[in-house]
Amino acid sequence: MNARLEGRGSLLRDDVMALLTTEAIVLGGIRLGEADKLVTFFSLKRGKVKGVAAGARRMKSRFGASLEPFTHCHLILFEKGGDKLGRINQADIIRSNQSLREDWTCIELASQMVNLVTQITPDIEPNMEIFKLLLQGLELLAVGEDRRLTTLLFINRLVAYSGYQPHWDHCLKCRQAFKAGASAAVYFSSISGGTVCSNCAKGIRPLIPISHATRAFLSASQKMDYVRSHRLKPSPVMTQEMGALFNDYISSITGRRFQNFALETGTTCP
Amino acid sequence: MSSTTRKKGAFAHLITQLMKLPSIGRKSAQRLAFYILKMSSEEASAIGQAIIDIKEKLSFCEICNNLTEEPVCTICTDPKREGTKVLVVEEASTLYSIERTGEYRGLYHVLLGTLAPLSGSEISGEAVKKLIARLEKGKISEVIIATNPTIDGESTSIYLTRLIQPLGVTVSRIAFGIPVGIDLEYADEVTLIKSLQGRRVIEQT
Ligand SMILES: [Zn+2]
Ligand SMILES: [Zn+2]
Numbered sequence: 001m002n003a004r005l006e007g008r009g010s011l012l013r014d015d016v017m018a019l020l021t022t023e024a025i026v027l028g029g030i031r032l033g034e035a036d037k038l039v040t041f042f043s044l045k046r047g048k049v050k051g052v053a054a055g056a057r058r059m060k061s062r063f064g065a066s067l068e069p070f071t072h073c074h075l076i077l078f079e080k081g082g083d084k085l086g087r088i089n090q091a092d093i094i095r096s097n098q099s100l101r102e103d104w105t106c107i108e109l110a111s112q113m114v115n116l117v118t119q120i121t122p123d124i125e126p127n128m129e130i131f132k133l134l135l136q137g138l139e140l141l142a143v144g145e146d147r148r149l150t151t152l153l154f155i156n157r158l159v160a161y162s163g164y165q166p167h168w169d170h171c172l173k174c175r176q177a178f179k180a181g182a183s184a185a186v187y188f189s190s191i192s193g194g195t196v197c198s199n200c201a202k203g204i205r206p207l208i209p210i211s212h213a214t215r216a217f218l219s220a221s222q223k224m225d226y227v228r229s230h231r232l233k234p235s236p237v238m239t240q241e242m243g244a245l246f247n248d249y250i251s252s253i254t255g256r257r258f259q260n261f262a263l264e265t266g267t268t269c270p
Numbered sequence: 271m272s273s274t275t276r277k278k279g280a281f282a283h284l285i286t287q288l289m290k291l292p293s294i295g296r297k298s299a300q301r302l303a304f305y306i307l308k309m310s311s312e313e314a315s316a317i318g319q320a321i322i323d324i325k326e327k328l329s330f331c332e333i334c335n336n337l338t339e340e341p342v343c344t345i346c347t348d349p350k351r352e353g354t355k356v357l358v359v360e361e362a363s364t365l366y367s368i369e370r371t372g373e374y375r376g377l378y379h380v381l382l383g384t385l386a387p388l389s390g391s392e393i394s395g396e397a398v399k400k401l402i403a404r405l406e407k408g409k410i411s412e413v414i415i416a417t418n419p420t421i422d423g424e425s426t427s428i429y430l431t432r433l434i435q436p437l438g439v440t441v442s443r444i445a446f447g448i449p450v451g452i453d454l455e456y457a458d459e460v461t462l463i464k465s466l467q468g469r470r471v472i473e474q475t
Contacts, residue, residue, distance in 0.1 A: 033293030064458030
């Protein structure tokens with residue numbers, strides 16, 4: 001009897017159980033068991049968290065549409081600690097972002113945003129900047145001024161906020177600052193996470209050539225507020241260069257092939 | 271090998287096999303294995319035989335992908351069904367739910383999956399090709415899309431609509447809204463909006 005009680009005591013110490021109440025954005029979910037859902041969120045207080053919504057796929061489920069991807073909600077999650085999956089107690093919609101789930105381009109671009117956050121962020125590590133960025137990014141997609149630019153600017157900021165901020169303003173080898181309007185080519189190295197000048201490029205492989213205009217765009221847009229940076233309009237060539245750069249960079253960060261929908265001219269839907 | 275270790279090996283083997291089923295963890299598998307162990311040989315064999323039978327006898331209908339013991343399912347061969355309507359579902363299990371209502375008299379098409387933009391997975395091209403081939407024969411005038419009201423179901427619906435509409439076939443989507451029997455005040459925002467969008471005029475009596 002005593003031994004069992006002791007056992008329980010130590011169990012409680014190891015497994016910290018707590019009720020988490022936070023704002024969160026639904027990153028995605030998969031079916032679990034007969035009628036449950038395993039949902040991944042990016043939460044304000046705890047970063048990326050997962051939880052099981054019991055009976056979420058059933059008729060008259062109390063979760064309703066609150067666990068659909070892109071939803072901004074108030075989440076109450078019962079965390080069980082360790083590797084155990086938490087249980088979702090409640091999720092109330094703050095902003096449903098339903099329009100993002102009804103248009104092909106929106107589905108594609110918003111999926112790309114949440115997928116990138118899912119892949120690039122570690123579990124249970126709060127990041128206020130990423131939370132705000134994702135919230136804003138989805139909102140801007142829903143308003144839809146220039147959705148592909150919104151996504152591109154999102155990616156540029158996300159890598160920075162995730163701790164993979166590339167050096168855009170100087171060569172990472174010789175530290176020399178790039179001059180505005182210079183004509184010599186610049187190269188991006190995904191492995192080193194930054195740009196190198198043409199002098200230093202020799203011997204470094206693989207490299208992705210980019211124009212000075214693209215480098216300047218990436219640098220300038222990051223220094224501006226996200227919404228304001230939409231005023232910068234990249235040319236189609238610059239967009240293409242950034243596409244190639246981020247495809248390679250994100251693939252090297254996450255270790256899985258990244259396909260940038262944001263920069264494709266057409267969509268995959270007929 | 272002694273008979274006890276052989277038994278132990280067989281028992282562990284059954285648990286491992288049962289754990290391959292969805293939502294069966296080690297504990298549930300153990301519970302089921304113990305239950306099977308206590309069954310009579312006939313009862314246990316019947317379960318085993320039923321599993322063998324569905325693999326040997328059941329296949330997907332050549333026309334609609336419904337489960338069938340014949341090359342073409344009983345719905346596709348039924349002359350009393352309305353041949354102008356096709357209801358598209360993700361899985362055969364939805365087809366059975368709709369059949370149970372007895373309200374729908376048209377035909378079906380089972381996709382055996384959905385587009386999943388979040389996980390990047392694609393719908394079976396085979397099932398879509400089969401559907402388009404059916405429509406090209408010209409007999410079908412309406413396709414009712416009854417994929418789930420989730421992002422995957424919705425993406426699939428958009429995708430199919432773009433493929434089907436150019437063929438001159440009417441595409442409709444099942445209505446989304448308030449489940450019968452609940453208090454409206456508990457319905458979430460999206461469900462409420464969807465039910466308003468899908469409202470209908472009450473016919474004059
Ligand atoms: Zn240099
Ligand atoms: Zn059939």
